[in-house]
Amino acid sequence: MKRPLAASTLALGIALAAPAMAFDITSMSEAERDTFRQEVRSYLLENPEIIIEAVNTLEARQAEQAAMDDRTMVEVNAEALFNDGFSWEGGNPEGDVTLVEFLDYRCGYCRKAHEEVKELVSSDGNIRYIVKELPILGEESVTSSRFAIATKQIAGDEAYAAVYDTLMNFKGEVTETALRRIADTLDLEADPIIAQMQADEVSEVIEETRALAQRLQINGTPTFVMQDEMLRGYVPIDGMRQVVETLRENG
Structure with a gap:
């Protein structure tokens, strides 16, 4: 039984x-x-x-x-991430750690991270910082990115850095009038930058960055890539410093 x-x-x-x-x-x-x-x-x-x-x-x-x-x-995407030839680079170009940020100027968490990322890069002194324009939050995001990219192409890296910082802190509606006011405030010539915004060269930067984000399965901002580590979403500065320290210890 x-x-x-x-x-x-x-x-x-x-x-x-x-x-x-x-x-x-x-x-x-x-x-x-x-x-x-x-x-x-x-x-x-x-x-x-x-x-x-x-x-x-x-x-x-x-x-x-x-x-x-x-x-x-x-x-697999290292070349496009770290050496695409068109993304703005700040910090230390010879830094032992490279930090890439995919951002949208209308993203609240990107704005929250902005000053902390600046503080991290500035206080560390040995971080190479790369900005990837990824406008995903509507037409004003696209307009902001087009203005920033056009500024870099027309007026250079220093002008881009000033525009990037201004757009991250801008609270109004992104219109042509507002962008002209930003250009005037930063002593930039607005007309050539505004004219460049719809150029194919600007569209190509946005399209290539979007394609890269898709390959990396990035669907939100901010997203950070630090060496071979991907940090999806906002990370407080203490957390970023810990990642940098770990990368150096394991480097």
Whole structure:
């Protein structure tokens, strides 16, 4: 005569204690399977911490896999990330750590991160900083990016840096009148910059950056790439400093 309880208890012990061993519930009778399910349910109700432990283990494995996937994507797209030939670069061009930021001027978290990123780059002194224009929050975002990119192409890096900083702190509606006012405030000639905004060269920068973001599975701003690490979303300055320190320790 079969003893379903004993069989299911043994199966439960094998399933929980030795998951690497082969275990086929389909080889059990229907009565044994029912009893097994009841035993599992009772065990988990009596030991709910096992569920939490299992979830934590799964999340850790998923995070590790995601980090590996991000590093692979960064490696494959390294040239476009770090040497595209058109993105603005600040900080120390010979820095031992390169920080890339994908940003949108209308993004609240990009604005929150802005001063902290400036402080990080300035206080560290050995970080190369690259800005990627990724306007994803509507027409005003696109207009802002076109103005910044056009400024770089017409007036150079120093003018871009001033416009970039101004747009990050600008709170009004982004209109041509507002952009002309910004240009005047920064002693820039507005007409050639405004004329350049719709040029193919400006569109190509935005399109290439969007394509890069798609390859990196970036769907929000800010997103940071620091060496081979990808940081998705706003990261406080202390967290950024910790990443820099870790990269240097492992470098």
